[in-house]
Amino acid sequence: MSNEIQPNGVAPDDGVAAAEEETVANGYTVDAQERVTRLRAMAVEFPDDVNPRPLTLAEIRLARGTTITALEKAALFVEAAPGVSSSVANASSLRDAIAFELAYDGLRNEALAMARRVDHAILRRKLKAVLATRGLYRVAKGFVTVDVGDGVRPHLGEIKRALVRPPRPKPQVPPPVEPPVNIVTTDGKTPPAQQ
Numbered sequence: 476m477s478n479e480i481q482p483n484g485v486a487p488d489d490g491v492a493a494a495e496e497e498t499v500a501n502g503y504t505v506d507a508q509e510r511v512t513r514l515r516a517m518a519v520e521f522p523d524d525v526n527p528r529p530l531t532l533a534e535i536r537l538a539r540g541t542t543i544t545a546l547e548k549a550a551l552f553v554e555a556a557p558g559v560s561s562s563v564a565n566a567s568s569l570r571d572a573i574a575f576e577l578a579y580d581g582l583r584n585e586a587l588a589m590a591r592r593v594d595h596a597i598l599r600r601k602l603k604a605v606l607a608t609r610g611l612y613r614v615a616k617g618f619v620t621v622d623v624g625d626g627v628r629p630h631l632g633e634i635k636r637a638l639v640r641p642p643r644p645k646p647q648v649p650p651p652v653e654p655p656v657n658i659v660t661t662d663g664k665t666p667p668a669q670q
Contacts, residue, residue, distance in 0.1 A: 543573050543576060543577070546569050546570075546572060546573050547569075547570075547573060549564060549569055550564075550566040550569040550570050550573075551566075553565065553566040553569070554566050608634070608638070609638065611634075612631070612634050612635070612638060615627065615630075615631045615634065616631065619631050
C-alpha cells in the first residue's frame with residue numbers, strides 16, 4: 476500500500492471520504508457531467524486517425540467546398556487513365572472518402588442538431604433569468620428613490636454596471652493617403668524637379 480497522491484490530491488484509499496467532500500455546484504451538474512462523459516466516450520470510439528493533425532482553415536474550406544460528385548468523377552478518371560493519375564490519387568481511397576462522408580453525414584447532422592438543441596435550452600432558461608433581472612432593475616430604480624431604498628443603492632449600481640455592455644471597439648481606419656500632386660506649368664510641361 477503506497478501513500479501516493481492522485482491528481483485530485485486524494486490518497487487512493489480515501490475514495491469514500493473524497494466523494495463525500497466533493498460538492499456539487501448545482502442540481503444540474505451531475506447530469507451534465509454524465510452526459511459529457513458519454514459524449515467523450517463516443518468521440519474516443521469514433522473511427523478517425525489516432526493522432527490527427529489539426530486542419531487549417533484553408534483545408535477545411537477546400538474539403539467542404541469539394542462535392543462528392545467531384546470525388547467520384549476523379550475516381551472514374553483514375554480508372555480510365557491509370558498511367559497518368561495513379562501516382563496522384565487512388566480510386567479506392569477516393570471512394571472510401573465518399574463512403575465515409577455518406578455514412579457519417581447523418582451523424583454529423585444529428586450532433587449539430589443536438590448542439591443547437593442544448594444551446595437553445597440553455598438560452599431559454601437564461602432568457603427567463605435575464606428578463607427577471609432586467610425587470611428587477613427597473614423596479615429597483617424606483618425603489619432607491621424613496622428613503623427605504625438608500626441601503627440598496629450600491630447594489631443597484633452594481634446591477635447597472637453588470638447589465639450595461641461595454642462599447643464595441645471601433646475598427647482602426649488608417650488615415651487617408653493623399654495622392655502626389657503633379658505641378659503642370661502653363662505650357663503643359665512638368666517642371667524638371669517632378670520628372
